[in-house]
Amino acid sequence: xxxxxxxxxxxxxxAAAEVACPMEHAVYSDAATGFHLRFRPTEPWExxxxxxxxxxxxxxDGRRLxxxxxxxxxxxxxIGRLYDGCPRPGQDDAxxxxxxxxxxxxxxxxxxxxxxxxxxxxxxxxQPAPQSLILADLGRxxxxxxxxxxxxxxxxQLFLTGCGAE
Numbered sequence: 754x755x756x757x758x759x760x761x762x763x764x765x766x767x768a769a770a771e772v773a774c775p776m777e778h779a780v781y782s783d784a785a786t787g788f789h790l791r792f793r794p795t796e797p798w799e800x801x802x803x804x805x806x807x808x809x810x811x812x813x814d815g816r817r818l819x820x821x822x823x824x825x826x827x828x829x830x831x832i833g834r835l836y837d838g839c840p841r842p843g844q845d846d847a848x849x850x851x852x853x854x855x856x857x858x859x860x861x862x863x864x865x866x867x868x869x870x871x872x873x874x875x876x877x878x879x880q881p882a883p884q885s886l887i888l889a890d891l892g893r894x895x896x897x898x899x900x901x902x903x904x905x906x907x908x909x910q911l912f913l914t915g916c917g918a919e
Contacts, residue, residue, distance in 0.1 A: 773881040773882075774881065774882045774913065774915075774916030775878060775879050775880065775881065775882065775916075776792060776806065776875065776876045776877065776878050776879070776880055776881070776882045777792055777793060777794045777795070777806065777878035777879070778792060778793070778794075778882075778916050778917055779791075779792045779882035779913055779915075779916060780792070780913070780914055780915035780916065780917070781885070781886050781911035781912060781913055781914065782911060782912060782914040782915075783907035783908050783910075783911055783912075784912075784914075785907075785908065786813060786904075786905060786906065786907045786908075787812070787813030788810065788811070788812060788813065788906075788907035788911070789810070789811040789914075790808050790809075790810050790886070790888075790911055791808055791809045791810075791811065792806055792807070792808045792882075793807060793808065793809070794878065795807050795878065796844070798842075798843070798844045799821070799842075802823055803823040803824045803825065803826065804821045804822070804823050805822055805823065805824045805831070805875065805877070805878075806821065806822040806875060806878065807819070807820070807821045807822075808820050808821070808822075810835055812899070813905070816837070816899075818835050818836060818837045818858065818899070819835070819836055819841045820833060820834050820835035820836060820859075821833070821834055822834075822863050822875050824874075830862040830863070830864070830874065831862065831863045831874050831875045832860065832861070832862060832863070833859070833860070833861055833862070833863040833888055834857055834859065834860045835857070835858050835859040835860075835891075835895075836853065836856040836857055836858065837856060837858045837898070837899055838855075838856045839852060839853065839855070839856035858894065858895060858898035858899050859888070859890070859891055859894040859895055859898070860894075861888055861889035861890045861891060861894070862888075862889040863875050863886060863887070863888055863889075864886065864887040864889070865882075865883030865885075865886055866883055866884055866885045866886070866887065866910075867883050867884060868884050872887070882913055882916070883913070884912065884913050885910055885911060885912045885913060886910070886911050887909055887910050888909055888910075888911065889909060890909065891906075891907060891908075891909045892906040892907055892908055892909050893906070895907065
C-alpha cells in the first residue's frame with residue numbers, strides 16, 4: 754500500500770512543483786501518514802555549525818518537531834537532524850549540545866532528487882527545491898523515538914507538495 758502511495762505521489766509531484774519553489778519555502782509530505790516537512794528562512798543565529806537549512810516537521814497527531822540540515826563543506830553528505838521535547842534555541846539562548854543530543858530523534862543523510870530522479874545534495878535557500886527528498890533512516894528512527902505503534906512513521910522519501918511561508 755505504501756508503495757502505491759509513493760507511486761501516486763511521484764506522478765502528482767511534478768504537477769505540484771511546476772513553478773520553481775525556493776528551498777527555504779518548500780513543503781514536503783508523506784501522503785500515507787500526514788507527515789509534513791516545512792522549510793523556512795534561516796535566522797542569522799541559526800546558521801552556526803554549518804547549518805544551511807531549518808525546518809519544522811508536522812505530525813498527523815498535531816505535534817510539531819523542529820530540525821536542521823548541516824553541510825560538511827563537500828567532505829561528506831549533508832546531515833539532517835530532527836528534535837522533539839526541547840524548544841528550538843532562540844537568538845539569545847546558549848546552545849547546550851548535551852541537551853540537544855537528548856532531544857534528537859533523527860539524524861541522517863539528506864538527498865534531493867531532481868525531476869530526472871538524480872540524487873544531489875540539498876540546494877541553497879534561494880535555489881529551486883528538488884521534486885523529492887530522501888531522509889535516510891527517518892522512518893525507522895522516528896518509529897522508535899516518537900511513535901507508539903508501527904505504521905505511523907513516514908517513509909524515508911518525501912515529495913514536494915507545496916511552497917510558501919507559514
